[in-house]
Amino acid sequence: MAITSSLLDKLQAIRLRFEEIGTQLTDPSVISDTKRYIKLNKEYKELEELVAVSMDYKNILDNIESTKALLKEEKDEEMREMARAELDEMEERIPQMEEEIKILLLPSDPEDQKNVVVEIRSGTGGDEASIFAGDLFRMYTKFCEDKGWKVEVTHTSEGTSGGYKEVVFNVSGNGVYGIMKYESGVHRVQRVPQTETQGRVHTSAATVAVLPEAEEFDVQIRQEDIRKDTYCSSGPGGQSVNTTYSAIRLTHIPTGIVVTCQDQKSQLKNLDKAMIELRTRIYNLEHQKYLDEISSKRKTMVSTGDRSAKIRTYNYPQGRVTDHRVNFTLYNLTAVMDGDIDAIINKLQMEENAERLKEAEM
Numbered sequence: 001m002a003i004t005s006s007l008l009d010k011l012q013a014i015r016l017r018f019e020e021i022g023t024q025l026t027d028p029s030v031i032s033d034t035k036r037y038i039k040l041n042k043e044y045k046e047l048e049e050l051v052a053v054s055m056d057y058k059n060i061l062d063n064i065e066s067t068k069a070l071l072k073e074e075k076d077e078e079m080r081e082m083a084r085a086e087l088d089e090m091e092e093r094i095p096q097m098e099e100e101i102k103i104l105l106l107p108s109d110p111e112d113q114k115n116v117v118v119e120i121r122s123g124t125g126g127d128e129a130s131i132f133a134g135d136l137f138r139m140y141t142k143f144c145e146d147k148g149w150k151v152e153v154t155h156t157s158e159g160t161s162g163g164y165k166e167v168v169f170n171v172s173g174n175g176v177y178g179i180m181k182y183e184s185g186v187h188r189v190q191r192v193p194q195t196e197t198q199g200r201v202h203t204s205a206a207t208v209a210v211l212p213e214a215e216e217f218d219v220q221i222r223q224e225d226i227r228k229d230t231y232c233s234s235g236p237g238g239q240s241v242n243t244t245y246s247a248i249r250l251t252h253i254p255t256g257i258v259v260t261c262q263d264q265k266s267q268l269k270n271l272d273k274a275m276i277e278l279r280t281r282i283y284n285l286e287h288q289k290y291l292d293e294i295s296s297k298r299k300t301m302v303s304t305g306d307r308s309a310k311i312r313t314y315n316y317p318q319g320r321v322t323d324h325r326v327n328f329t330l331y332n333l334t335a336v337m338d339g340d341i342d343a344i345i346n347k348l349q350m351e352e353n354a355e356r357l358k359e360a361e362m
Contacts, residue, residue, distance in 0.1 A: 007101065008061075011054040018047045042113070050104040057097050064090050103353045112178030114212040117280045119168045122159065123186065125204025128193035130159025132314075133206040135337060136187060137167050140180075142339025149173030154261045154273045161194070170213065170276065177212040182348045184210045185309050191316030201317060205310075213276060214283035221279060227251040230267060248274045257281045312344075326351045 021044045024030050030037055067087045074080050120136050122129035144151050155168040171180065188205045229249040247262035248270040259281065261274040313322045319333040321344070328347045330336065336344070 007098065008058065010105065011050075011057070011101070014047060015051055015054065018044065018051045021047070046108060050101070053097070053101055053104060057094075057101060060090050060093060060097070064094075102357060106353070106356050109178070111212040112181075113175050114177045114215075115170065115172040116177050116180050117154075117168065117170055117211045117213055117277055118180065118183075119166065119209045119211075120164065121166045121207045121209075122164065123205035123207050125189075125193075125202065127159055127161040127163075128189075128202060129204040129206055130165050131161060131163035131194065132187075132189045132204050133165070133167065134159070134163025135189075136206055136208065137164060137169075139337050139339050139341070140171075140183070143341055144171050144173070144339075146339055147173060147179075149176060152273070154277060155259075168277070170273070172213075177210070179345055179349075180210045181212075182345055183208050183311075185311035188310055188313045189316070190313065211280050211284045214279040219279050219283045221252070221275075221282065225253050226278070227253060228271075246270055250274045250278050252278055252282060255282060255285065323348065 021040050024040055025037070025044060030040065064087065067083050067090070070083050071080060071087070074083065118140065120133045120140075122133040125132070141151055150172045151169055152172075153167065153169045155166070156164055157166040159165050186205050186207055188203060190201055190203050192199055193202050193204070227250070229251075231247045231249065246267045247260065248267065249258065249260045250271075251258050257278065259274050259277045261270040261277065311323065311325055313320075313324070314333060314337070315322070316333065319331050320329060321331075321333055321336045322329045323344050326347055328344065330343060332340070
């Protein structure tokens, strides 16, 4: 009962804060202050789910008390039987709800709400690795479409037999990094390559890196630290896609980071996209230190801290997908390659939440 009372006190404080923010968001002085309004609106949305769950939790506790009172007074055996069954059902729900509330009470990672820059690079396996990188890009594109997220390609380098040696794209939407961050690491495929005449199964790999997109106030870049080059966008085989110098290459002199964008026909649009990616890469030099720190504590994030870590195997002969971090296997490879990776990500999120709860209790 002491735990329930303590939890209710926390939830009451959160509910009051939620109502306070709701009032502030209708205040003209807050609405006119864009930065403050955005910050409060973000906090309001973050508290919304917790407040909804806490209301359900309090309602069930109230119903349990009233059902217990009914049992003390009710003489009709049939009514008592119904009340007991209802009471058992409600009491069974309490531990699960408390677990859910504890997870929602954990401090959220501010990065989780960010958009992302994703880069997929072919690894060992030659042409087959490039084809597999293309398959992964298609998988993520379909996954993002299902989530209602926007995908914008900024840079591609095509493989000689299809797929990509490298593809870089932005994903924007609600809470993208919090879901996509689990995909960083080495993805391995086992199958008979299209280029293989003997019918032997080969193992190839591609590397995925998911970077939280840096906003302008996250990192300051001095214009004098950037070298900008323009050139003609090129397509497969190196032919020029257009004759104007619309493609952009930015070099950040202090760090040596180079980004290119040739997806848009407009030089200004390519420059905007290239600046987003440059900010993101500079920001992630610092963010990487944080990832390295948590990777030692959480197996779900091991690959994000060390991008050389093998995280998942896609085995075509067996129709099997295995995530090695949580030893989770599915036998629905076709669906997974069509973007159905929710079950894998949900498993990783559950594992990470369990690890975070353990850390909070220590």
